[in-house]
Amino acid sequence: MSQAFKALLVEQPEKKVFTRTIVTRTVADLPEGELLVKVHYSSLNFKDALSAVGNPGVTRNFPHTPGIDAAGEVIECSDDSFSLGDKVIVTSYDLGMETDGGFGQMIRVPSKWALKLPAGLSLQESMMLGTAGLTAAMSVHELVESGVKPADGVILVTGATGGVGSMAVAILTKAGYQVTAATGKLAESDYLKGLGATEVIERSAVTEGAERPMMKPKWAGVVDCVGGDILAAAIKATKPLGSVTCCGLVGSPDLPVNVFPFILRGVRLIGIDSAEYPMAARAKVWQKLATDWKLDNLESMVDEVTLAGIEEKVQGILKGGLKRRALVNLLNS
Ligand SMILES: NC(=O)c1ccc[n+]([C@@H]2O[C@H](COP(=O)([O-])OP(=O)(O)OC[C@H]3O[C@@H](n4cnc5c(N)ncnc54)[C@H](OP(=O)(O)O)[C@@H]3O)[C@@H](O)[C@H]2O)c1
Structure with missing residues:
Protein backbone atom coordinates (compact mmCIF):
# COMPACT_ATOMS: atom_id res chain seq x y z
CA MET A 1 0.00 0.00 0.00
CA PRO A 118 -12.92 1.27 26.58
CA ALA A 119 -16.57 2.36 26.46
CA GLY A 120 -16.92 5.72 28.18
CA LEU A 121 -13.77 7.27 26.69
CA SER A 122 -13.40 8.99 23.31
CA LEU A 123 -10.19 8.72 21.28
CA GLN A 124 -9.56 12.36 22.07
CA GLU A 125 -10.01 11.83 25.83
CA SER A 126 -7.75 8.78 25.75
CA MET A 127 -4.93 10.92 24.38
CA MET A 128 -5.65 13.81 26.73
CA LEU A 129 -4.71 11.18 29.31
CA GLY A 130 -2.05 9.40 27.22
CA THR A 131 0.93 7.71 28.81
CA ALA A 132 0.99 10.42 31.48
CA GLY A 133 -2.56 9.61 32.55
CA LEU A 134 -1.93 5.88 32.35
CA THR A 135 1.23 6.21 34.45
CA ALA A 136 -0.56 8.38 37.01
CA ALA A 137 -3.45 5.90 37.16
CA MET A 138 -1.02 2.97 37.53
CA SER A 139 0.65 4.83 40.40
CA VAL A 140 -2.70 5.39 42.14
CA HIS A 141 -3.71 1.77 41.46
CA GLU A 142 -0.47 0.56 43.07
CA LEU A 143 -1.01 2.79 46.13
CA VAL A 144 -4.53 1.42 46.51
CA GLU A 145 -3.32 -2.18 46.08
CA SER A 146 -0.60 -1.63 48.68
CA GLY A 147 -3.30 -0.74 51.22
CA VAL A 148 -3.09 3.06 51.39
CA LYS A 149 -6.61 4.37 52.06
CA PRO A 150 -8.04 7.91 51.94
CA ALA A 151 -8.50 7.80 55.73
CA ASP A 152 -4.76 7.21 56.24
CA GLY A 153 -3.91 10.83 55.43
CA VAL A 154 -2.42 13.06 52.78
CA ILE A 155 -0.81 11.89 49.54
CA LEU A 156 2.13 13.95 48.23
CA VAL A 157 2.47 14.40 44.46
CA THR A 158 5.80 15.76 43.18
CA GLY A 159 6.35 17.43 39.80
CA ALA A 160 2.69 18.30 40.18
CA THR A 161 2.20 20.60 37.19
CA GLY A 162 3.77 18.03 34.84
CA GLY A 163 1.85 15.53 32.75
CA VAL A 164 2.00 12.61 35.19
CA GLY A 165 1.84 14.86 38.26
CA SER A 166 -1.24 16.82 37.23
CA MET A 167 -3.08 13.64 36.21
CA ALA A 168 -2.11 12.05 39.54
CA VAL A 169 -3.49 15.05 41.48
CA ALA A 170 -6.79 14.80 39.60
CA ILE A 171 -7.12 10.99 39.77
CA LEU A 172 -6.23 10.81 43.49
CA THR A 173 -8.85 13.52 44.17
CA LYS A 174 -11.42 11.59 42.15
CA ALA A 175 -10.53 8.45 44.14
CA GLY A 176 -11.23 10.30 47.40
CA TYR A 177 -7.69 11.09 48.61
CA GLN A 178 -6.49 14.37 50.06
CA VAL A 179 -3.55 15.66 47.99
CA THR A 180 -0.61 17.96 48.64
CA ALA A 181 0.97 19.08 45.37
CA ALA A 182 4.69 19.96 45.35
CA THR A 183 5.75 22.21 42.49
CA GLY A 184 8.47 24.51 41.25
CA LYS A 185 5.74 26.79 39.91
CA LEU A 186 3.84 28.22 42.88
CA ALA A 187 2.20 30.64 40.44
CA GLU A 188 0.22 27.59 39.23
CA SER A 189 -1.33 27.02 42.68
CA ASP A 190 -4.84 27.91 41.51
CA TYR A 191 -4.55 25.46 38.62
CA LEU A 192 -3.43 22.67 40.98
CA LYS A 193 -6.18 23.51 43.47
CA GLY A 194 -8.65 23.42 40.59
CA LEU A 195 -7.51 19.84 39.92
CA GLY A 196 -8.25 18.99 43.53
CA ALA A 197 -5.05 19.62 45.54
CA THR A 198 -5.95 20.79 49.04
CA GLU A 199 -2.47 22.20 49.60
CA VAL A 200 0.22 23.40 47.19
CA ILE A 201 3.82 23.62 48.43
CA GLU A 202 7.08 24.81 46.90
CA ARG A 203 9.19 21.80 45.90
CA SER A 204 12.00 22.94 48.24
CA ALA A 205 9.60 22.46 51.19
CA VAL A 206 9.70 18.70 50.54
CA THR A 207 13.45 18.55 51.14
CA GLU A 208 13.58 20.82 54.22
CA GLY A 209 15.26 18.85 57.01
CA ALA A 210 16.15 15.98 54.66
CA GLU A 211 19.75 15.93 55.90
CA ARG A 212 18.43 13.93 58.88
CA PRO A 213 18.29 10.10 58.59
CA MET A 214 14.48 10.23 58.93
CA MET A 215 11.96 13.06 58.92
CA LYS A 216 8.70 13.70 60.75
CA PRO A 217 6.12 11.35 59.16
CA LYS A 218 3.71 13.40 57.02
CA TRP A 219 2.63 11.46 53.96
CA ALA A 220 0.32 8.44 53.87
CA GLY A 221 1.56 7.88 50.34
CA VAL A 222 3.56 9.57 47.62
CA VAL A 223 3.36 9.70 43.82
CA ASP A 224 6.82 10.83 42.77
CA CYS A 225 7.62 11.96 39.22
CA VAL A 226 10.96 13.61 39.98
CA GLY A 227 13.48 11.24 41.62
CA GLY A 228 16.69 12.42 43.36
CA ASP A 229 16.65 14.42 46.61
CA ILE A 230 12.90 15.03 46.43
CA LEU A 231 12.07 11.33 46.24
CA ALA A 232 14.58 10.57 49.00
CA ALA A 233 13.03 13.22 51.27
CA ALA A 234 9.50 12.03 50.48
CA ILE A 235 10.45 8.48 51.49
CA LYS A 236 11.99 9.76 54.75
CA ALA A 237 8.74 11.63 55.55
CA THR A 238 6.33 8.79 54.74
CA LYS A 239 4.19 7.46 57.57
CA PRO A 240 4.58 3.89 58.87
CA LEU A 241 3.34 1.33 56.32
CA GLY A 242 2.86 4.04 53.71
CA SER A 243 3.80 3.55 50.06
CA VAL A 244 5.75 5.64 47.60
CA THR A 245 5.56 5.19 43.84
CA CYS A 246 8.48 6.21 41.67
CA CYS A 247 8.16 6.74 37.92
CA GLY A 248 10.39 9.60 36.82
CA LEU A 249 13.80 11.21 36.86
CA VAL A 250 13.32 14.83 35.79
CA GLY A 251 15.12 15.88 39.01
CA SER A 252 17.75 13.14 39.01
CA PRO A 253 18.10 9.40 38.40
CA ASP A 254 19.92 9.09 41.77
CA LEU A 255 18.23 8.12 45.01
CA PRO A 256 20.26 9.30 48.02
CA VAL A 257 18.36 7.53 50.80
CA ASN A 258 19.16 5.14 53.67
CA VAL A 259 17.31 2.00 54.75
CA PHE A 260 15.70 3.44 57.94
CA PRO A 261 12.29 4.36 56.43
CA PHE A 262 12.04 0.83 55.05
CA ILE A 263 13.19 -1.13 58.12
CA LEU A 264 11.85 1.14 60.91
CA ARG A 265 8.56 2.30 59.32
CA GLY A 266 7.83 -0.44 56.80
CA VAL A 267 7.63 2.12 54.01
CA ARG A 268 7.29 0.54 50.57
CA LEU A 269 8.87 1.90 47.41
CA ILE A 270 6.99 0.81 44.28
CA GLY A 271 8.54 1.19 40.84
CA ILE A 272 6.25 2.10 37.96
CA ASP A 273 7.14 1.00 34.43
CA SER A 274 4.26 1.83 32.13
CA ALA A 275 6.11 0.59 29.03
CA GLU A 276 6.13 -3.05 30.10
CA TYR A 277 3.04 -3.05 32.33
CA PRO A 278 1.20 -6.29 31.47
CA MET A 279 -1.71 -5.85 29.04
CA ALA A 280 -4.33 -7.33 31.41
CA ALA A 281 -3.40 -4.89 34.19
CA ARG A 282 -3.18 -2.05 31.66
CA ALA A 283 -6.71 -2.79 30.44
CA LYS A 284 -7.95 -2.71 34.05
CA VAL A 285 -6.39 0.71 34.64
CA TRP A 286 -7.82 2.14 31.37
CA GLN A 287 -11.19 0.77 32.44
CA LYS A 288 -10.90 2.70 35.74
CA LEU A 289 -9.99 5.83 33.75
CA ALA A 290 -13.16 5.38 31.68
CA THR A 291 -15.41 4.85 34.72
CA ASP A 292 -14.73 5.48 38.44
CA TRP A 293 -11.68 7.64 37.77
CA LYS A 294 -13.06 9.42 34.70
CA LEU A 295 -11.92 13.04 34.96
CA ASP A 296 -14.40 15.85 34.28
N1 LIG B 1 8.07 5.02 34.43
C1 LIG B 1 7.17 5.27 33.51
O1 LIG B 1 6.49 4.38 33.03
C2 LIG B 1 6.97 6.68 33.07
C3 LIG B 1 5.85 7.05 32.32
C4 LIG B 1 5.67 8.41 32.01
C5 LIG B 1 6.62 9.34 32.42
N2 LIG B 1 7.71 8.90 33.10
C6 LIG B 1 8.70 9.84 33.60
O2 LIG B 1 8.09 10.61 34.61
C7 LIG B 1 8.66 11.92 34.62
C8 LIG B 1 7.56 12.95 34.46
O3 LIG B 1 6.99 12.80 33.17
P1 LIG B 1 5.99 13.91 32.60
O4 LIG B 1 5.55 13.44 31.27
O5 LIG B 1 5.02 14.25 33.67
O6 LIG B 1 7.01 15.12 32.43
P2 LIG B 1 6.68 16.70 32.44
O7 LIG B 1 5.35 16.95 31.90
O8 LIG B 1 7.88 17.34 31.84
O9 LIG B 1 6.61 17.04 33.99
C9 LIG B 1 7.70 16.99 34.85
C10 LIG B 1 7.48 17.99 35.97
O10 LIG B 1 8.50 17.79 36.96
C11 LIG B 1 8.89 19.03 37.52
N3 LIG B 1 10.31 19.24 37.25
C12 LIG B 1 10.91 19.51 36.06
N4 LIG B 1 12.23 19.64 36.21
C13 LIG B 1 12.49 19.43 37.52
C14 LIG B 1 13.68 19.41 38.30
N5 LIG B 1 14.88 19.63 37.77
N6 LIG B 1 13.56 19.14 39.62
C15 LIG B 1 12.37 18.91 40.18
N7 LIG B 1 11.20 18.92 39.48
C16 LIG B 1 11.27 19.17 38.18
C17 LIG B 1 8.02 20.11 36.84
O11 LIG B 1 6.84 20.25 37.64
P3 LIG B 1 6.72 21.34 38.81
O12 LIG B 1 7.27 22.62 38.25
O13 LIG B 1 5.26 21.37 39.11
O14 LIG B 1 7.55 20.85 39.95
C18 LIG B 1 7.63 19.44 35.54
O15 LIG B 1 6.44 19.99 35.02
C19 LIG B 1 9.70 11.93 33.50
O16 LIG B 1 10.96 11.61 34.03
C20 LIG B 1 9.22 10.83 32.58
O17 LIG B 1 10.27 10.29 31.80
C21 LIG B 1 7.89 7.61 33.42
Whole structure:
Protein backbone atom coordinates (compact mmCIF):
# COMPACT_ATOMS: atom_id res chain seq x y z
CA MET A 1 0.00 0.00 0.00
CA SER A 2 1.42 3.43 -0.84
CA GLN A 3 -1.07 5.58 1.05
CA ALA A 4 0.52 8.96 1.84
CA PHE A 5 0.33 10.65 5.23
CA LYS A 6 1.99 13.44 7.16
CA ALA A 7 4.48 12.85 9.94
CA LEU A 8 7.03 14.68 12.02
CA LEU A 9 10.40 13.28 10.99
CA VAL A 10 13.54 13.61 13.09
CA GLU A 11 16.71 13.29 11.02
CA GLN A 12 20.38 13.33 11.92
CA PRO A 13 22.27 15.10 9.09
CA GLU A 14 25.52 15.00 11.07
CA LYS A 15 26.85 13.85 14.45
CA LYS A 16 24.91 15.44 17.35
CA VAL A 17 22.72 17.48 14.95
CA PHE A 18 19.02 16.62 14.78
CA THR A 19 16.41 18.31 12.58
CA ARG A 20 12.65 18.07 12.89
CA THR A 21 10.43 18.61 9.85
CA ILE A 22 6.92 17.68 8.80
CA VAL A 23 7.13 15.42 5.75
CA THR A 24 4.90 13.23 3.61
CA ARG A 25 5.54 9.52 4.11
CA THR A 26 3.84 6.43 2.77
CA VAL A 27 2.57 3.36 4.55
CA ALA A 28 5.34 1.39 2.82
CA ASP A 29 7.86 3.38 4.94
CA LEU A 30 6.39 1.99 8.17
CA PRO A 31 7.83 -0.99 10.04
CA GLU A 32 6.30 -4.48 9.94
CA GLY A 33 3.30 -5.27 12.16
CA GLU A 34 -0.13 -6.87 12.06
CA LEU A 35 -2.00 -3.65 12.73
CA LEU A 36 -2.22 -0.51 10.61
CA VAL A 37 -3.88 2.34 12.49
CA LYS A 38 -5.05 5.73 11.23
CA VAL A 39 -4.01 7.96 14.12
CA HIS A 40 -6.58 10.55 15.23
CA TYR A 41 -4.77 11.85 18.32
CA SER A 42 -1.43 11.57 20.07
CA SER A 43 0.09 13.47 22.98
CA LEU A 44 3.48 14.84 23.98
CA ASN A 45 5.37 13.19 26.83
CA PHE A 46 8.80 13.95 28.29
CA LYS A 47 10.16 10.85 26.52
CA ASP A 48 8.93 12.17 23.14
CA ALA A 49 10.84 15.39 23.67
CA LEU A 50 13.99 13.39 24.42
CA SER A 51 13.47 11.31 21.26
CA ALA A 52 12.83 14.47 19.21
CA VAL A 53 16.18 15.98 20.20
CA GLY A 54 18.09 12.75 19.60
CA ASN A 55 18.59 11.54 23.17
CA PRO A 56 20.18 8.09 22.68
CA GLY A 57 18.52 6.84 25.89
CA VAL A 58 15.24 6.81 23.94
CA THR A 59 16.07 6.63 20.20
CA ARG A 60 19.30 5.66 18.46
CA ASN A 61 18.21 5.18 14.88
CA PHE A 62 17.20 8.08 12.63
CA PRO A 63 15.23 9.11 10.58
CA HIS A 64 12.49 8.52 13.11
CA THR A 65 8.97 9.66 13.99
CA PRO A 66 8.50 10.05 17.77
CA GLY A 67 5.20 9.70 19.67
CA ILE A 68 4.85 7.07 22.40
CA ASP A 69 1.05 7.57 22.37
CA ALA A 70 -1.48 7.03 19.60
CA ALA A 71 -5.22 6.53 19.39
CA GLY A 72 -7.12 5.90 16.21
CA GLU A 73 -8.99 3.45 14.04
CA VAL A 74 -7.88 0.13 12.62
CA ILE A 75 -7.32 0.28 8.85
CA GLU A 76 -5.78 -3.19 8.42
CA CYS A 77 -5.30 -6.16 10.73
CA SER A 78 -3.57 -9.28 9.45
CA ASP A 79 -4.49 -11.46 12.44
CA ASP A 80 -7.87 -11.91 14.13
CA SER A 81 -7.29 -9.59 17.04
CA PHE A 82 -9.15 -6.50 15.74
CA SER A 83 -11.80 -5.66 13.16
CA LEU A 84 -11.58 -2.87 10.61
CA GLY A 85 -12.82 0.38 12.13
CA ASP A 86 -12.15 -0.68 15.73
CA LYS A 87 -11.04 2.22 17.87
CA VAL A 88 -7.77 1.43 19.62
CA ILE A 89 -5.23 2.92 22.01
CA VAL A 90 -1.57 2.12 21.35
CA THR A 91 0.91 3.22 24.00
CA SER A 92 4.17 1.97 25.47
CA TYR A 93 6.30 -0.99 24.38
CA ASP A 94 8.59 0.35 21.63
CA LEU A 95 6.14 2.81 20.04
CA GLY A 96 7.84 6.15 19.37
CA MET A 97 11.19 4.87 20.62
CA GLU A 98 12.73 2.81 17.78
CA THR A 99 9.32 2.16 16.16
CA ASP A 100 7.76 5.09 14.26
CA GLY A 101 5.19 6.60 16.58
CA GLY A 102 2.09 8.71 16.99
CA PHE A 103 3.48 11.96 15.54
CA GLY A 104 2.49 10.47 12.18
CA GLN A 105 -1.02 10.06 10.78
CA MET A 106 -0.44 6.30 10.39
CA ILE A 107 1.33 3.73 12.56
CA ARG A 108 1.96 0.04 11.97
CA VAL A 109 2.56 -2.04 15.09
CA PRO A 110 2.28 -5.57 16.49
CA SER A 111 -1.39 -6.13 17.36
CA LYS A 112 -0.46 -7.11 20.92
CA TRP A 113 0.56 -3.49 21.59
CA ALA A 114 -3.03 -2.27 21.02
CA LEU A 115 -5.99 -2.14 23.35
CA LYS A 116 -9.61 -1.59 22.39
CA LEU A 117 -10.81 1.85 23.46
CA PRO A 118 -12.92 1.27 26.58
CA ALA A 119 -16.57 2.36 26.46
CA GLY A 120 -16.92 5.72 28.18
CA LEU A 121 -13.77 7.27 26.69
CA SER A 122 -13.40 8.99 23.31
CA LEU A 123 -10.19 8.72 21.28
CA GLN A 124 -9.56 12.36 22.07
CA GLU A 125 -10.01 11.83 25.83
CA SER A 126 -7.75 8.78 25.75
CA MET A 127 -4.93 10.92 24.38
CA MET A 128 -5.65 13.81 26.73
CA LEU A 129 -4.71 11.18 29.31
CA GLY A 130 -2.05 9.40 27.22
CA THR A 131 0.93 7.71 28.81
CA ALA A 132 0.99 10.42 31.48
CA GLY A 133 -2.56 9.61 32.55
CA LEU A 134 -1.93 5.88 32.35
CA THR A 135 1.23 6.21 34.45
CA ALA A 136 -0.56 8.38 37.01
CA ALA A 137 -3.45 5.90 37.16
CA MET A 138 -1.02 2.97 37.53
CA SER A 139 0.65 4.83 40.40
CA VAL A 140 -2.70 5.39 42.14
CA HIS A 141 -3.71 1.77 41.46
CA GLU A 142 -0.47 0.56 43.07
CA LEU A 143 -1.01 2.79 46.13
CA VAL A 144 -4.53 1.42 46.51
CA GLU A 145 -3.32 -2.18 46.08
CA SER A 146 -0.60 -1.63 48.68
CA GLY A 147 -3.30 -0.74 51.22
CA VAL A 148 -3.09 3.06 51.39
CA LYS A 149 -6.61 4.37 52.06
CA PRO A 150 -8.04 7.91 51.94
CA ALA A 151 -8.50 7.80 55.73
CA ASP A 152 -4.76 7.21 56.24
CA GLY A 153 -3.91 10.83 55.43
CA VAL A 154 -2.42 13.06 52.78
CA ILE A 155 -0.81 11.89 49.54
CA LEU A 156 2.13 13.95 48.23
CA VAL A 157 2.47 14.40 44.46
CA THR A 158 5.80 15.76 43.18
CA GLY A 159 6.35 17.43 39.80
CA ALA A 160 2.69 18.30 40.18
CA THR A 161 2.20 20.60 37.19
CA GLY A 162 3.77 18.03 34.84
CA GLY A 163 1.85 15.53 32.75
CA VAL A 164 2.00 12.61 35.19
CA GLY A 165 1.84 14.86 38.26
CA SER A 166 -1.24 16.82 37.23
CA MET A 167 -3.08 13.64 36.21
CA ALA A 168 -2.11 12.05 39.54
CA VAL A 169 -3.49 15.05 41.48
CA ALA A 170 -6.79 14.80 39.60
CA ILE A 171 -7.12 10.99 39.77
CA LEU A 172 -6.23 10.81 43.49
CA THR A 173 -8.85 13.52 44.17
CA LYS A 174 -11.42 11.59 42.15
CA ALA A 175 -10.53 8.45 44.14
CA GLY A 176 -11.23 10.30 47.40
CA TYR A 177 -7.69 11.09 48.61
CA GLN A 178 -6.49 14.37 50.06
CA VAL A 179 -3.55 15.66 47.99
CA THR A 180 -0.61 17.96 48.64
CA ALA A 181 0.97 19.08 45.37
CA ALA A 182 4.69 19.96 45.35
CA THR A 183 5.75 22.21 42.49
CA GLY A 184 8.47 24.51 41.25
CA LYS A 185 5.74 26.79 39.91
CA LEU A 186 3.84 28.22 42.88
CA ALA A 187 2.20 30.64 40.44
CA GLU A 188 0.22 27.59 39.23
CA SER A 189 -1.33 27.02 42.68
CA ASP A 190 -4.84 27.91 41.51
CA TYR A 191 -4.55 25.46 38.62
CA LEU A 192 -3.43 22.67 40.98
CA LYS A 193 -6.18 23.51 43.47
CA GLY A 194 -8.65 23.42 40.59
CA LEU A 195 -7.51 19.84 39.92
CA GLY A 196 -8.25 18.99 43.53
CA ALA A 197 -5.05 19.62 45.54
CA THR A 198 -5.95 20.79 49.04
CA GLU A 199 -2.47 22.20 49.60
CA VAL A 200 0.22 23.40 47.19
CA ILE A 201 3.82 23.62 48.43
CA GLU A 202 7.08 24.81 46.90
CA ARG A 203 9.19 21.80 45.90
CA SER A 204 12.00 22.94 48.24
CA ALA A 205 9.60 22.46 51.19
CA VAL A 206 9.70 18.70 50.54
CA THR A 207 13.45 18.55 51.14
CA GLU A 208 13.58 20.82 54.22
CA GLY A 209 15.26 18.85 57.01
CA ALA A 210 16.15 15.98 54.66
CA GLU A 211 19.75 15.93 55.90
CA ARG A 212 18.43 13.93 58.88
CA PRO A 213 18.29 10.10 58.59
CA MET A 214 14.48 10.23 58.93
CA MET A 215 11.96 13.06 58.92
CA LYS A 216 8.70 13.70 60.75
CA PRO A 217 6.12 11.35 59.16
CA LYS A 218 3.71 13.40 57.02
CA TRP A 219 2.63 11.46 53.96
CA ALA A 220 0.32 8.44 53.87
CA GLY A 221 1.56 7.88 50.34
CA VAL A 222 3.56 9.57 47.62
CA VAL A 223 3.36 9.70 43.82
CA ASP A 224 6.82 10.83 42.77
CA CYS A 225 7.62 11.96 39.22
CA VAL A 226 10.96 13.61 39.98
CA GLY A 227 13.48 11.24 41.62
CA GLY A 228 16.69 12.42 43.36
CA ASP A 229 16.65 14.42 46.61
CA ILE A 230 12.90 15.03 46.43
CA LEU A 231 12.07 11.33 46.24
CA ALA A 232 14.58 10.57 49.00
CA ALA A 233 13.03 13.22 51.27
CA ALA A 234 9.50 12.03 50.48
CA ILE A 235 10.45 8.48 51.49
CA LYS A 236 11.99 9.76 54.75
CA ALA A 237 8.74 11.63 55.55
CA THR A 238 6.33 8.79 54.74
CA LYS A 239 4.19 7.46 57.57
CA PRO A 240 4.58 3.89 58.87
CA LEU A 241 3.34 1.33 56.32
CA GLY A 242 2.86 4.04 53.71
CA SER A 243 3.80 3.55 50.06
CA VAL A 244 5.75 5.64 47.60
CA THR A 245 5.56 5.19 43.84
CA CYS A 246 8.48 6.21 41.67
CA CYS A 247 8.16 6.74 37.92
CA GLY A 248 10.39 9.60 36.82
CA LEU A 249 13.80 11.21 36.86
CA VAL A 250 13.32 14.83 35.79
CA GLY A 251 15.12 15.88 39.01
CA SER A 252 17.75 13.14 39.01
CA PRO A 253 18.10 9.40 38.40
CA ASP A 254 19.92 9.09 41.77
CA LEU A 255 18.23 8.12 45.01
CA PRO A 256 20.26 9.30 48.02
CA VAL A 257 18.36 7.53 50.80
CA ASN A 258 19.16 5.14 53.67
CA VAL A 259 17.31 2.00 54.75
CA PHE A 260 15.70 3.44 57.94
CA PRO A 261 12.29 4.36 56.43
CA PHE A 262 12.04 0.83 55.05
CA ILE A 263 13.19 -1.13 58.12
CA LEU A 264 11.85 1.14 60.91
CA ARG A 265 8.56 2.30 59.32
CA GLY A 266 7.83 -0.44 56.80
CA VAL A 267 7.63 2.12 54.01
CA ARG A 268 7.29 0.54 50.57
CA LEU A 269 8.87 1.90 47.41
CA ILE A 270 6.99 0.81 44.28
CA GLY A 271 8.54 1.19 40.84
CA ILE A 272 6.25 2.10 37.96
CA ASP A 273 7.14 1.00 34.43
CA SER A 274 4.26 1.83 32.13
CA ALA A 275 6.11 0.59 29.03
CA GLU A 276 6.13 -3.05 30.10
CA TYR A 277 3.04 -3.05 32.33
CA PRO A 278 1.20 -6.29 31.47
CA MET A 279 -1.71 -5.85 29.04
CA ALA A 280 -4.33 -7.33 31.41
CA ALA A 281 -3.40 -4.89 34.19
CA ARG A 282 -3.18 -2.05 31.66
CA ALA A 283 -6.71 -2.79 30.44
CA LYS A 284 -7.95 -2.71 34.05
CA VAL A 285 -6.39 0.71 34.64
CA TRP A 286 -7.82 2.14 31.37
CA GLN A 287 -11.19 0.77 32.44
CA LYS A 288 -10.90 2.70 35.74
CA LEU A 289 -9.99 5.83 33.75
CA ALA A 290 -13.16 5.38 31.68
CA THR A 291 -15.41 4.85 34.72
CA ASP A 292 -14.73 5.48 38.44
CA TRP A 293 -11.68 7.64 37.77
CA LYS A 294 -13.06 9.42 34.70
CA LEU A 295 -11.92 13.04 34.96
CA ASP A 296 -14.40 15.85 34.28
CA ASN A 297 -11.65 18.45 33.99
CA LEU A 298 -9.51 16.81 31.26
CA GLU A 299 -9.97 19.69 28.81
CA SER A 300 -8.54 22.18 31.27
CA MET A 301 -5.41 20.03 31.53
CA VAL A 302 -4.37 20.08 27.87
CA ASP A 303 -3.49 22.42 25.02
CA GLU A 304 -4.39 21.05 21.61
CA VAL A 305 -1.79 21.39 18.86
CA THR A 306 -1.29 20.04 15.33
CA LEU A 307 1.98 18.49 14.10
CA ALA A 308 3.25 22.03 13.42
CA GLY A 309 2.76 23.00 17.07
CA ILE A 310 4.87 20.18 18.52
CA GLU A 311 8.23 21.98 18.22
CA GLU A 312 7.31 24.77 20.67
CA LYS A 313 5.94 22.21 23.15
CA VAL A 314 9.10 20.08 22.88
CA GLN A 315 11.21 23.08 23.88
CA GLY A 316 8.80 23.87 26.73
CA ILE A 317 8.75 20.37 28.20
CA LEU A 318 12.57 20.12 28.05
CA LYS A 319 12.80 23.31 30.13
CA GLY A 320 10.29 21.90 32.66
CA GLY A 321 8.06 24.84 31.80
CA LEU A 322 4.95 23.28 30.24
CA LYS A 323 1.80 24.15 32.13
CA ARG A 324 -0.55 21.79 30.30
CA ARG A 325 -0.13 18.52 28.47
CA ALA A 326 -0.01 18.85 24.69
CA LEU A 327 -2.73 16.89 22.88
CA VAL A 328 -1.71 16.37 19.24
CA ASN A 329 -4.54 16.42 16.70
CA LEU A 330 -3.46 14.36 13.68
CA LEU A 331 -6.82 14.66 11.90
CA ASN A 332 -6.35 18.43 11.46
CA SER A 333 -2.60 18.31 10.80
N1 LIG B 1 8.07 5.02 34.43
C1 LIG B 1 7.17 5.27 33.51
O1 LIG B 1 6.49 4.38 33.03
C2 LIG B 1 6.97 6.68 33.07
C3 LIG B 1 5.85 7.05 32.32
C4 LIG B 1 5.67 8.41 32.01
C5 LIG B 1 6.62 9.34 32.42
N2 LIG B 1 7.71 8.90 33.10
C6 LIG B 1 8.70 9.84 33.60
O2 LIG B 1 8.09 10.61 34.61
C7 LIG B 1 8.66 11.92 34.62
C8 LIG B 1 7.56 12.95 34.46
O3 LIG B 1 6.99 12.80 33.17
P1 LIG B 1 5.99 13.91 32.60
O4 LIG B 1 5.55 13.44 31.27
O5 LIG B 1 5.02 14.25 33.67
O6 LIG B 1 7.01 15.12 32.43
P2 LIG B 1 6.68 16.70 32.44
O7 LIG B 1 5.35 16.95 31.90
O8 LIG B 1 7.88 17.34 31.84
O9 LIG B 1 6.61 17.04 33.99
C9 LIG B 1 7.70 16.99 34.85
C10 LIG B 1 7.48 17.99 35.97
O10 LIG B 1 8.50 17.79 36.96
C11 LIG B 1 8.89 19.03 37.52
N3 LIG B 1 10.31 19.24 37.25
C12 LIG B 1 10.91 19.51 36.06
N4 LIG B 1 12.23 19.64 36.21
C13 LIG B 1 12.49 19.43 37.52
C14 LIG B 1 13.68 19.41 38.30
N5 LIG B 1 14.88 19.63 37.77
N6 LIG B 1 13.56 19.14 39.62
C15 LIG B 1 12.37 18.91 40.18
N7 LIG B 1 11.20 18.92 39.48
C16 LIG B 1 11.27 19.17 38.18
C17 LIG B 1 8.02 20.11 36.84
O11 LIG B 1 6.84 20.25 37.64
P3 LIG B 1 6.72 21.34 38.81
O12 LIG B 1 7.27 22.62 38.25
O13 LIG B 1 5.26 21.37 39.11
O14 LIG B 1 7.55 20.85 39.95
C18 LIG B 1 7.63 19.44 35.54
O15 LIG B 1 6.44 19.99 35.02
C19 LIG B 1 9.70 11.93 33.50
O16 LIG B 1 10.96 11.61 34.03
C20 LIG B 1 9.22 10.83 32.58
O17 LIG B 1 10.27 10.29 31.80
C21 LIG B 1 7.89 7.61 33.42
